[in-house]
Amino acid sequence: MNAHVVYASITGNNEDIADIISDQLKKHDIDVNETEISQTDAEELLDADICVVCPYTYDEGALPEEGMDFYEDLQDLDLTGKIYGVAGSGDVFYGDDFNKAVDEYGEAFKAASATQGAENVKIDLEPVEEDVETLAAFTDKLVAAAEK
Incomplete structure (x- = not known):
């Protein structure tokens, strides 16, 4: 079995999250x-x-600019039979826009007919020990869903 983990990061926090998941x-x-x-x-x-x-x-709910082509192309794929998960870092300072991109990428995977393997994970700023445990559980669920 194989996985592809894609990240977008300005501060390095999402690269850290991707590393933990990988x-x-x-x-x-x-x-x-x-x-x-x-x-x-x-x-x-x-x-x-x-x-x-x-x-x-980014800012008030914007998706990563460098990932717009990926985001738009993702929605046009047929990912039937693929398991997906979305996890990202944000800043609770932005209130209702906190980690909005996580949900939008989840919707893009649904549009591509992929199967959600774990609930979206939203982390405030850099991942701490508690977040590492959350990401481990997230990953366990993804693997269990893929093994079905």
């Missing part, structure tokens, strides 16, 4: 490809059993 997947003997969103073609997800996106939310 490490957890490897503990399950999953082959992992981890890439930065601007260097990733959405069609690469067609080769993965598990697809994960770790986006940031």
Whole structure:
């Protein structure tokens, strides 16, 4: 089984989240490809059993500019049979716009007919020990869903 983890990060927090998820997947003997969103073609997800996106939310709810092509192309794919998860870092300072990109990427996966393997994870700023545990549980659910 294999997974593709895609991240967009300005501060490094989402790259850290992607690294944690990738490490957890490897503990399950999953082959992992981890890439930065601007260097990733959405069609690469067609080769993965598990697809994960770790986006940031910019300013007042905007998606990562460098990931707009990926986001738009993602919605046009047919990811039937693929398991997905979305986890990202944001800042609760932005209130209702906190981690809005996480939900928008979740909707894009649904539009592509992928199956949600775990609830979206929203982390405030950098991941701390408690978040590492949350991401481990997130990853366990993704793997369990893919093994069904």
